[in-house]
Amino acid sequence: MKITNVEVKTVPISSPIRNAYIDFSKMTASAIAITTDVIRDGKPVVGYGFNSNGRYAPTSLLNERFIPRLLEAEAKDIITDDGTNLDPHKIHAIIMSNEKPGGHGERTVAVGVIDMAIWDAVSKIEGKPLYQLLAEKYGNGQVDEKVYIYAAGGYYFPDKGLKELQDEMKGYLELGYKDVKMKVGGASLKEDLHRIEAVLDILPSGSGLMVDANGRFDLKYAIEFGEKIKDYELIWYEEAGDPLDFHLQAELSKRYPHAIATGENIFSLQDATNLIRYAGMNPEKDFLQFDCALSYGLVEYLRILEMLDEHGWSSRRCIPHGGHQMSLNIAAGLALHGNESYPGVFQPFGGFADNYAVEDGYVKLPEVPGIGFEAKSDLYNLLLTIGK
Ligand SMILES: O=C([O-])CC(=O)C(=O)O
Numbered sequence: 001m002k003i004t005n006v007e008v009k010t011v012p013i014s015s016p017i018r019n020a021y022i023d024f025s026k027m028t029a030s031a032i033a034i035t036t037d038v039i040r041d042g043k044p045v046v047g048y049g050f051n052s053n054g055r056y057a058p059t060s061l062l063n064e065r066f067i068p069r070l071l072e073a074e075a076k077d078i079i080t081d082d083g084t085n086l087d088p089h090k091i092h093a094i095i096m097s098n099e100k101p102g103g104h105g106e107r108t109v110a111v112g113v114i115d116m117a118i119w120d121a122v123s124k125i126e127g128k129p130l131y132q133l134l135a136e137k138y139g140n141g142q143v144d145e146k147v148y149i150y151a152a153g154g155y156y157f158p159d160k161g162l163k164e165l166q167d168e169m170k171g172y173l174e175l176g177y178k179d180v181k182m183k184v185g186g187a188s189l190k191e192d193l194h195r196i197e198a199v200l201d202i203l204p205s206g207s208g209l210m211v212d213a214n215g216r217f218d219l220k221y222a223i224e225f226g227e228k229i230k231d232y233e234l235i236w237y238e239e240a241g242d243p244l245d246f247h248l249q250a251e252l253s254k255r256y257p258h259a260i261a262t263g264e265n266i267f268s269l270q271d272a273t274n275l276i277r278y279a280g281m282n283p284e285k286d287f288l289q290f291d292c293a294l295s296y297g298l299v300e301y302l303r304i305l306e307m308l309d310e311h312g313w314s315s316r317r318c319i320p321h322g323g324h325q326m327s328l329n330i331a332a333g334l335a336l337h338g339n340e341s342y343p344g345v346f347q348p349f350g351g352f353a354d355n356y357a358v359e360d361g362y363v364k365l366p367e368v369p370g371i372g373f374e375a376k377s378d379l380y381n382l383l384l385t386i387g388k
């Protein structure tokens, strides 16, 4: 078997929203289609992939380095030993050839785009949903029938007041979400505390709130903010400081008594290992948000899960950033805690299969081969335009 064609294009995922660090008005993603010569249902199998929000489209890196390496590889170097399928691990090694360690930069995003499309193709060739394949091959054989998801929103938005923020959160509850997340760090301390209280005021008992500072705070402010919010008993306090400031994280962990979450801007196994070693994260209560679609893909994510296991962390402490179907499959197949969801933003890449409503904070996955893009019509329609 072989890869017969690869097409990539840059598409907008812009939204007029702002977190504490960036606005998303010019955000883009790369979308890729990798065609094979394997025929299923009378048509060649095509694997699709894209990058997660927060980093811009790495299309030029894909075109200049990673796609040429894939297309120039000898067939035996990218397929399984029995020749029946693509091998994501071999492909990872091929496309990462002649790349020095460390630094990482935006190449982690480019590799994540290819990796997603390869896993989509691999599971389509096997004729199974990706979550099923993952549970059988890398997990304990058991699929989680439904996955915990929470609604991530509460962005800063021009002219958005407390009432609009409350209405937004009420809307998520009406959609079936139980827990909600909001941005902090993009306003004064006083204003953020009012915003948090406004949301807590409308949450029914049994629902919880997370706050996300997107890395905005220095150590002093991170601790002060933690002090102010600790009595709210939030589900977690996310990315207080710079994602690579492990000292800040460790100092905050000593003082903030509840759960902390971080990891969406940790892009490699080595950085994840350093986080676990040096940032004072607690495997009993904290959450890890590595997003494979930004960080060298699922091949790297599997290595991260192995590293976590060696350090006494359960996969159940992982709840990936990004709100996409790839991580939803990983959550269902590899026993993660759950997945993020962004109702209404980052469309059409955010969100899950059509006709699968959120119920009491959980969502089910469709029984279609691959990642399930074909079951999300707005996304699938966009993916069909790649190369056109
Ligand atoms: O606003 C963003 O960059 C997204 C984010 O942090 C999240 O989903 O946790």
Ligand SMILES: [Mg+2]
Residues within 6 Å of the ligand: 212, 214, 238, 239, 264, 321
């Ligand atoms: Mg975040």
